[in-house]
Amino acid sequence: MKISKDAVRASRLLLRACFDASGRLHTSRVKRVVKLVGEKKPRNYMAILHSFQRLVRLELEKRTAVIESVTDLSGEMRERLRVDLQKKYGEDLTLNYFINPSLIGGMRVKVGSHVWDGSVQAKLQALGESLA
Amino acid sequence: MSSILQEIETEIAGLKTSVTKSNVGVVREIGDGVAKVEGLSDAMLNEMIEFPGGLFGLALNLEETEVGCVLLGSGENIKAGDEVKTTGRLLSVPVGKGLLGRVVNTLGEPLDGKGPVKADQFYPVEKLAPGIITRKSVSVPVQTGIMSIDAMIPIGRGQRELIIGDRATGKTTIAIDTIISQAKQNKAAEQGKLSGHKPIYCIYVSIGQKQSSVARTIKILEDAGAMEYTVIVNASASDSAVSQYLAPYAGCSIGEWFMDQGQDALIVFDDLSKQAVAYRQVSLVLKRPSGREAYPGDVFYLHSRLLERAARVNENYGGGSMTALPIVETQAGDVSAYIPTNVISITDGQIFLETDLFYQGIRPAISVGLSVSRVGSAAQTKAIKKVSGTTKLDLAQFRELQAFAQFGSDLDAATKQKLDRGARIVELFKQQQYQPKSLPIMVSSLYAMQKGYFDNVPVDRIRECQGKLEEYLTTRKEALMDKLGNEKTLDNVESDLKTALEDFKASWK
Ligand SMILES: Nc1ncnc2c1ncn2[C@@H]1O[C@H](COP(=O)(O)OP(=O)(O)OP(=O)(O)O)[C@@H](O)[C@H]1O
Ligand SMILES: [Mg+2]
Numbered sequence: 154m155k156i157s158k159d160a161v162r163a164s165r166l167l168l169r170a171c172f173d174a175s176g177r178l179h180t181s182r183v184k185r186v187v188k189l190v191g192e193k194k195p196r197n198y199m200a201i202l203h204s205f206q207r208l209v210r211l212e213l214e215k216r217t218a219v220i221e222s223v224t225d226l227s228g229e230m231r232e233r234l235r236v237d238l239q240k241k242y243g244e245d246l247t248l249n250y251f252i253n254p255s256l257i258g259g260m261r262v263k264v265g266s267h268v269w270d271g272s273v274q275a276k277l278q279a280l281g282e283s284l285a
Numbered sequence: 286m287s288s289i290l291q292e293i294e295t296e297i298a299g300l301k302t303s304v305t306k307s308n309v310g311v312v313r314e315i316g317d318g319v320a321k322v323e324g325l326s327d328a329m330l331n332e333m334i335e336f337p338g339g340l341f342g343l344a345l346n347l348e349e350t351e352v353g354c355v356l357l358g359s360g361e362n363i364k365a366g367d368e369v370k371t372t373g374r375l376l377s378v379p380v381g382k383g384l385l386g387r388v389v390n391t392l393g394e395p396l397d398g399k400g401p402v403k404a405d406q407f408y409p410v411e412k413l414a415p416g417i418i419t420r421k422s423v424s425v426p427v428q429t430g431i432m433s434i435d436a437m438i439p440i441g442r443g444q445r446e447l448i449i450g451d452r453a454t455g456k457t458t459i460a461i462d463t464i465i466s467q468a469k470q471n472k473a474a475e476q477g478k479l480s481g482h483k484p485i486y487c488i489y490v491s492i493g494q495k496q497s498s499v500a501r502t503i504k505i506l507e508d509a510g511a512m513e514y515t516v517i518v519n520a521s522a523s524d525s526a527v528s529q530y531l532a533p534y535a536g537c538s539i540g541e542w543f544m545d546q547g548q549d550a551l552i553v554f555d556d557l558s559k560q561a562v563a564y565r566q567v568s569l570v571l572k573r574p575s576g577r578e579a580y581p582g583d584v585f586y587l588h589s590r591l592l593e594r595a596a597r598v599n600e601n602y603g604g605g606s607m608t609a610l611p612i613v614e615t616q617a618g619d620v621s622a623y624i625p626t627n628v629i630s631i632t633d634g635q636i637f638l639e640t641d642l643f644y645q646g647i648r649p650a651i652s653v654g655l656s657v658s659r660v661g662s663a664a665q666t667k668a669i670k671k672v673s674g675t676t677k678l679d680l681a682q683f684r685e686l687q688a689f690a691q692f693g694s695d696l697d698a699a700t701k702q703k704l705d706r707g708a709r710i711v712e713l714f715k716q717q718q719y720q721p722k723s724l725p726i727m728v729s730s731l732y733a734m735q736k737g738y739f740d741n742v743p744v745d746r747i748r749e750c751q752g753k754l755e756e757y758l759t760t761r762k763e764a765l766m767d768k769l770g771n772e773k774t775l776d777n778v779e780s781d782l783k784t785a786l787e788d789f790k791a792s793w794k
Contacts, residue, residue: 211323211350263309266324268370271304279305 160200167201168208177245178212215265216246221253221272222260238264308371310334310352315363317570318356318525322369325352331411333372338362342369343376343527346571353571355527357392375411378535379404380542385486388503388517391528391535396519408538410531414593421599423633426664427485427551427608430466430721431459431649433714436673436731437680438636438656441664442485442549443597443606447628449613449620450638455649456612457498458718459636460553461505463610464489466721467551468511473723473770480771485608486543487511488552490518490536493529493559505719529563537594540607544596547603552595556612557588561624578623585627592631620655634658648715653680666724667774672731676710683707709739712747725769726755729782732775738786750793757789 167190171182186205190198218238220226226234231250239246242264253261256272263269310324320342328334334342334354340363346353356363357376378393383403388396395402423441440446448456467485474482489506491499499519506512516539520532533554543550554560561584568581576582588611595609613628618639620629629635634657643650662670686704690696696704713734716722722730730751733739742750758766762785769778 208350266308266310266326268307268309269304270307275305276303 156200156204157197160197161204163195163197163201164204164208167205168212171209176243178209178216183209216242217264218242218246218248219251219263220248220260221251221256221262223252223254223256223258225252226250226260234262238262310369312336312363312365312367312369313351314365315360318360318527319570320354320356320360320363320369322352322354323350325369325371328352328371329375331375333374333376334369335372336360336363336369337367341372343531344371345567346573355567355571356525357527358525375409376531377407377409378538379406380408380539381405384516384539385514386512386516388519390524391518391520391532393535393539406542408542410534410538411590412538412541412594414590415596415598415602419596419598419602421597421604423597423606423660423664425483425597425606426666426669427463428466428470428666428724429459429463430469430723430727431462432716432722432727432730433649433651433653434459434636435665435669435724435727436714437653437677438634438651438658439660439662439665439669440608440610440658441597441660442608443595444634444658444660444664445592445595445609445611445632446658447611447613447632447635448638449615449625449629449635450650451615451618451640454638454640454643455718456614456638457502457555459638459649460489460555460610460612461502462719462721463487463551464506464515464553465509465511465719468506468509468514469721469723471514472510478767478770479724483549484514485549485551486540487515488518488536488540488550489515490520490533490552490554492520492532492554492556493522493563494555496521496523509719526563526566530560530567533557533560533591537591537607541594544598544605544607545603547605549606549608551608551610554591554609554611556614557628558614558624561587580623584624588624588628589631592628633660646715647711648718651714653677654684668724668728668769668772669731671775672728672735676731679703679707680710683710705740705744706734708744709742709747710734712744713739713751715748722755723766723770724773725766726758728769728775729758729766729786730754732782733786736783736786738790753793754786754789758785 167186171178171186173179187202190202220234235248238248256274258273259271261270261272308325308327310322312320313323314321328344328347330344330347332344334344336342340356340358340360342354342356344352344354379402381404383405387399387402389402390396393402423443425442427440427442429435429440434440448459450456464487467487470479470482471484473479474484499521503517506515518532518536518539520528536552540550540552561580564584564587565580569575573581592609592611595607597606598604611628611632613625615625616622637652637655638650639652642652682703686700690704713730733754739747739750765778765781765785772778
């Protein structure tokens with residue numbers, strides 16, 4: 154779908170309205186925006202909604218930490234990670250845990266476009282590249 | 286043995302604790318050699334972005350939620366959803382003496398099958414031009430070995446002289462001749478001749494040309510023994526538009542290394558019209574707004590920042606220089622088109638080649654009236670200055686009178702003499718391709734012309750006579766020629782040269 158510049162601009166304004174003063178994204182506001190746009194049907198409303206969806210997704214990704222490890226992490230470990238990451242990215246960061254055996258060992262944390270890679274797989278890859 | 290074990294141990298210990306931090310993104314859309322990448326929030330402008338499979342892209346458009354990357358290779362295996370990451374490096378090329386004699390692409394990778402390139406260093410492709418404080422005015426000549434240029438449109442080291450003309454008017458040939466001439470002088474200097482000669486290393490950047498033309502150029506340079514002083518950067522017509530757009534900058538960095546070492550370099554961009562077209566293509570697929578002739582708004586900056594990098598720096602900064610010979614192709618001799626006017630306004634003069642002259646057999650087909658060198662005689666050796674001071678004027682007057690003479694038959698003696706002299710100078714300046722002349726030979730020929738030694742030679746035999754004279758001087762008067770080459774002034778050799786010319790004239794018939 155071709156999304157015009159106007160639609161992108163409109164969706165950006167709508168997204169801004171979903172933040173509160175402290176910069177927190179409110180799910181209730183997002184829901185209300187979608188509902189209102191659907192009812193009022195302004196010009197290009199489908200394009201606006203698609204663009205809005207993308208912006209919300211990117212925004213949520215920025216506020217979601219994806220934590221991959223080979224085995225399930227202990228409760229204590231999870232707690233430490235939560236405290237550390239929330240200190241860095243704010244209280245509203247949600248943490249999602251995944252099991253990924255291809256890491257071989259260690260852990261990989263991704264928040265938005267930032268990645269901390271402490272997995273054995275990444276180290277092997279780096280070693281391989283430095284030898285090549 | 287134990288030391289290697291220890292090394293491995295420390296390596297492993299380092300790996301244990303190290304966590305790599307990187308910035309990643311996801312390919313959202315790919316096409317026309319451009320990938321739109323979501324994420325990459327830390328990407329810098331012009332940063333190299335690593336794609337899967339060892340492919341690199343260049344971040345050219347930084348937008349709020351995504352980055353537009355042009356791929357520096359074929360993106361056949363890249364698909365939407367692939368993860369890419371920043372490298373923290375700007376696009377750079379290998380530089381150093383190890384590149385001499387090599388043919389490389391825009392990334393500095395070898396294309397000649399002669400093994401890996403030995404680099405001293407890596408230079409970023411986009412560099413800031415030397416500032417005002419570091420510069421010095423141009424005063425040392427680049428001897429092109431093309432008599433008409435050295436006599437009338439002298440080029441100095443650090444100058445930017447545009448070669449402009451329609452297709453197939455001999456633009457490339459002038460650049461190649463200049464490179465061959467440098468090689469000849471460098472060789473002569475190595476053999477102890479040409480005292481005080483500082484070698485010039487050449488970089489030939491070919492942009493958007495047919496592979497066959499490039500191969501021909503390389504062959505010519507090899508046959509002339511010029512490759513050992515030359516680096517060829519090739520982004521041919523079949524390479525991506527990004528490679529073609531970046532090739533001149535890569536070549537420039539290679540040349541700048543020589544300048545930074547206090548040495549002299551000469552760079553040829555063949556040609557910037559094709560580079561502008563490649564840049565236009567890149568801009569259009571990146572959806573940047575387009576302006577006149579559909580070129581993006583910053584096409585002037587594209588060339589100005591490139592040519593500003595040619596400079597002569599002063600002794601405090603090493604005293605090196607880089608001379609640039611950009612080439613621009615015109616359509617039907619129209620110098621007022623967009624790209625030609627841009628480049629003319631940036632350079633320090635132009636050599637204008639005309640189709641009409643070319644087909645009249647006047648080769649190199651240099652239009653005397655439209656060609657200038659704004660640095661002019663500041664960058665001319667004393668000897669040449671002395672023997673060619675009025676040549677340009679003589680020729681210009683000749684062309685004017687020639688138009689008149691077609692109508693009237695009764696001409697006064699002075700006019701007739703001017704016409705005769707002009708016709709002979711035109712003949713004298715005709716020159717075979719790939720045979721640049723040495724300084725003493727040029728000076729002697731011009732001296733003979735100035736002093737009237739050619740006046741009683743029929744116009745259609747001038748070139749024959751000139752050829753014989755050159756042969757006579759190189760084989761029989763070697764010492765005199767060497768002396769002239771060393772001293773670069775006529776003061777101490779004029780009488781000897783006179784005798785030599787008289788001897789020659791007596792024997793010639
Ligand atoms: N001084 C010369 N004497 C004889 N032939 C010449 C001379 N200069 C150029 N030529 C011939 O003219 C032809 C065109 O020359 P050249 O390729 O240098 O032109 P160009 O302007 O670079 O062309 P293009 O537009 O294709 O890049 C070539 O075949 C070349 O051999
Ligand atoms: Mg050419």
